[in-house]
Amino acid sequence: MLRRLQDLDVKSKRVLVRVDFNVPLDKKTGAITDDTRIRASLPTINYLLSQNARVILMSHLGRPDGQVVESLRMDKVARRLGELLGKEVLVTGDCVGSDVETLALGLKDGQVLMLENLRFHPEEEKNDLAFAQKLARLGEIYVNDAFATAHRAHASTEGVAHFLPSCAGFLMQKEYDYLSKVLENPAKPLLAITGGAKVSDKLKLLLNLLSRVNVLLIGGGMAYTFLKARGLQIGTSLCENELVEKAKEIMVEASKAGVELLLPLDLVVAKDLNNPSDHLVVPVEQIPAEYGGVDIGPKTRELFKEKIKQAKTIVWNGPVGVFEIPPFDQGSRAIALALAESTALTIVGGGDTAAAVEKFGLADKISHVSTGGGASLEFLEGRSLPGIEVLKN
Numbered sequence: 001m002l003r004r005l006q007d008l009d010v011k012s013k014r015v016l017v018r019v020d021f022n023v024p025l026d027k028k029t030g031a032i033t034d035d036t037r038i039r040a041s042l043p044t045i046n047y048l049l050s051q052n053a054r055v056i057l058m059s060h061l062g063r064p065d066g067q068v069v070e071s072l073r074m075d076k077v078a079r080r081l082g083e084l085l086g087k088e089v090l091v092t093g094d095c096v097g098s099d100v101e102t103l104a105l106g107l108k109d110g111q112v113l114m115l116e117n118l119r120f121h122p123e124e125e126k127n128d129l130a131f132a133q134k135l136a137r138l139g140e141i142y143v144n145d146a147f148a149t150a151h152r153a154h155a156s157t158e159g160v161a162h163f164l165p166s167c168a169g170f171l172m173q174k175e176y177d178y179l180s181k182v183l184e185n186p187a188k189p190l191l192a193i194t195g196g197a198k199v200s201d202k203l204k205l206l207l208n209l210l211s212r213v214n215v216l217l218i219g220g221g222m223a224y225t226f227l228k229a230r231g232l233q234i235g236t237s238l239c240e241n242e243l244v245e246k247a248k249e250i251m252v253e254a255s256k257a258g259v260e261l262l263l264p265l266d267l268v269v270a271k272d273l274n275n276p277s278d279h280l281v282v283p284v285e286q287i288p289a290e291y292g293g294v295d296i297g298p299k300t301r302e303l304f305k306e307k308i309k310q311a312k313t314i315v316w317n318g319p320v321g322v323f324e325i326p327p328f329d330q331g332s333r334a335i336a337l338a339l340a341e342s343t344a345l346t347i348v349g350g351g352d353t354a355a356a357v358e359k360f361g362l363a364d365k366i367s368h369v370s371t372g373g374g375a376s377l378e379f380l381e382g383r384s385l386p387g388i389e390v391l392k393n
């Protein structure tokens with residue numbers, strides 16, 4: 001169990017909150033192009049303000065690699081947050097040091113301070129103890145609401161928790177609760193859809209799910225290594241030859257465990273992603289040598305939709321086609337729609353899959369779309385996440 005924010009007395013306290021404000025910025029203007037991550041932390045911040053806490057926020061932004069990078073300062077993020085909260089958000093020129101301490105200690109009830117980019121200091125990513133201690137000096141309570149960085153043991157996500165009473169914010173709790181529902185006592189049948197580019201990226205996920213799921217649907221670039229393992233000719237499709245044997249083993253394991261592992265029946269194949277109009281729909285047994293698979297075909301969409309209808313818990317990680325390039329988004333769109341129409345508990349692992357669901361305008365019809373790409377993948381792989389472990393009783 002995670003220690004929860006609502007169980008601590010935060011009234012008038014200085015609460016140091018790790019948020020994930022690593023928002024995408026426009027390369028030319030530096031403007032924030034998507035504020036989803038800022039909005040995702042509002043429940044925690046608003047709750048703290050309702051308790052008259054003194055809120056000190058900390059995050060990284062981009063990859064400054066331990067140096068001050070002017071374009072990666074937090075002031076624009078603080079401004080956007082201020083607009084969303086309808087109140088001033090104070091900023092600092094640094095995230096540690098005596099000036100910052102003076103500011104933090106001088107905060108009044110209900111004030112909000114945004115610290116400067118944590119990754120301007122190399123000690124952050126090294127989980128340096130002295131640096132974590134300096135951060136801890138700013139607050140009286142530590143709240144971690146940055147699920148997306150919970151798989152990293154950094155000073156602000158792990159180290160600092162050793163120096164202050166600590167707990168999980170509302171976003172962190174939500175992520176943990178939903179993702180746990182896949183791994184612990186899920187309502188059955190449990191169905192997983194895996195896709196994305198490579199088997200190697202999803203191997204640990206597949207192995208962890210194999211002992212838990214009833215049905216496993218495999219699409220995307222990773223399906224071709226499995227089709228090759230079945231002895232099929234896959235043309236120019238993505239393939240990891242070194243994993244063909246592993247794919248065979250996974251199929252044998254699935255059959256032994258009574259898992260229904262389904263691969264595509266038909267495919268959309270293209271010669272060149274730059275020329276999407278030149279594509280064909282073919283059965284998996286008939287991929288022309290000069291074509292490569294870019295999406296699941298219509299028969300597969302129907303089969304997958306049928307299986308999705310029967311499931312009670314569904315987890316989806318990895319698009320089943322090159323969803324960024326229409327019309328090769330049709331397979332992923334069909335999966336997203338099937339999830340949206342399902343009455344099951346539906347969970348979408350972050351990163352590209354979340355982007356796909358957003359693109360189709362269906363995110364609000366899914367029980368939970370994770371805000372963490374790497375973190376949700378590692379969670380579903382069954383690994384312990386350092387930023388979560390320190391928040392457990």
Ligand code: AMP
Pocket residue numbers: 195196197198201219220221222238293294295317318319320321322323324351352353
């Ligand atoms: P991942 O980050 O591993 O979930 O991979 C997502 C990426 O996989 C997306 O950018 C998709 O375009 C890509 N992808 C999905 N299906 C295919 C495919 N059949 N061939 C190549 N790339 C694919």
